[in-house]
Amino acid sequence: MADNIKSLSFEDALSELEKIVRGLEGGQLKLEEAIASYERGAALRQHCETKLSEAEARVQAIVQKADGSLDLKPMD
Template identity: 85%
Template sequence: MPDNITSLSFEEALSELEKIVRGLEGGQMKLEDAIKAYERGAALRQHCEAKLSEAEARVQAIVQRSDGSLDMKPMD
């Protein structure tokens, strides 16, 4: 995955991915540009999936105590 993608937030990566998809759907790109856009889109998708997995793990780590307060359970 290109280094500059790893520094993007989930929202930034998703926004760029949406732009790439719109560009590819438009069908106006030259073949080589479309291939490069597709490759970057695949890397962005992978980055977004990793960010979502991290967020899901953090949310699952939050447990509610019987008194209603929240606590963090240790992650494996």
């Protein structure tokens, strides 16, 4: 389950997470389906948070040089 989540783009994971939330809010799922959906949703949320953190780190690594051009700051 988690393996195929790791291959999702941020946008695809977020879209799937939104569908899961709508399904859970609808209250039409059987208990086992709701639990499985909740578990997948939690994994998708974590994946999205990881992707956002990675993107934030990349953006923060871009620095403006004295001449106004942009450069990448080495990440630790």
